[in-house]
């Protein structure tokens with residue numbers, strides 16, 4: 721029976737934890753960057769991460785994506801401890817090759833688009849499915865074309881990155897990440913490097929993904945996006961979670977002085 725009491729937003733975000741961090745610490749040499757992060761991202765949720773430069777947002781995303789090893793605490797993605805495999809009651813550290821396999825399930829979009837400059841848009845989107853998953857070129861091309869259509873760039877499939885605007889390149893980068901059928905998408909300031917008039921198209925693509933139920937962790941300075949699309953918001957500063965909650969509530973009525981000070985600068 722359908723539960724009519726649920727709003728659509730609830731219906732997409734009632735899943736199991738897709739990311740769970742428990743007292744996560746990360747240092748680079750003597751620099752203690754993450755100082756005990758606790759948070760949970762549920763399946764289907766749009767989880768926004770905000771905070772000043774240097775607060776550890778990118779580092780945390782890199783830990784989720786197995787690009788960095790945490791020094792202490794625990795981090796799970798989709799129920800599995802990042803970097804380890806449980807056999808019986810023992811934990812075994814994964815080999816690099818095994819880590820790479822896990823990373824395939826997580827799409828990442830960076831501030832800079834990092835497209836292959838010598839490949840067209842459609843070739844960029846096809847590359848990983850063909851090279852990493854061994855998909856046939858025909859199948860990969862067809863899927864790549866439908867992904868480009870989804871991000872509004874079907875007519876740019878044969879263009880090279882240098883022939884595309886920053887916003888278009890970023891949408892190709894999103895299509896490229898989606899081509900691997902990720903269960904989780906990480907966005908690290910995806911619109912920060914764009915001219916203001918190009919930001920909206922990228923945010924629209926992200927909003928569409930959210931509506932389709934994709935689990936997304938989004939580091940952003942776009943407070944409008946966080947307020948409208950976000951299911952949860954965390955304010956980080958100095959490697960700790962200062963405040964978290966419903967984006968509408970945190971943004972309009974922050975409880976901590978540090979959150980207020982930050983928001984007064986960006987809003």
Ligand SMILES: Nc1ncnc2c1ncn2[C@@H]1O[C@H](COP(=O)(O)OP(=O)(O)O)[C@@H](O)[C@H]1O
Nearest residue numbers: 748751753771772773774775776777778779780
């Ligand atoms: N590979 C690295 N080696 C040494 N220090 C790093 C490295 N990556 C990040 N840091 C440091 O960690 C801190 C947090 O960086 P980062 O996670 O990029 O913050 P944010 O994304 O919130 O701006 C900064 O002080 C930065 O200099």
Ligand SMILES: [Mg+2]
Nearest residue numbers: 777778779908
């Ligand atoms: Mg960063």
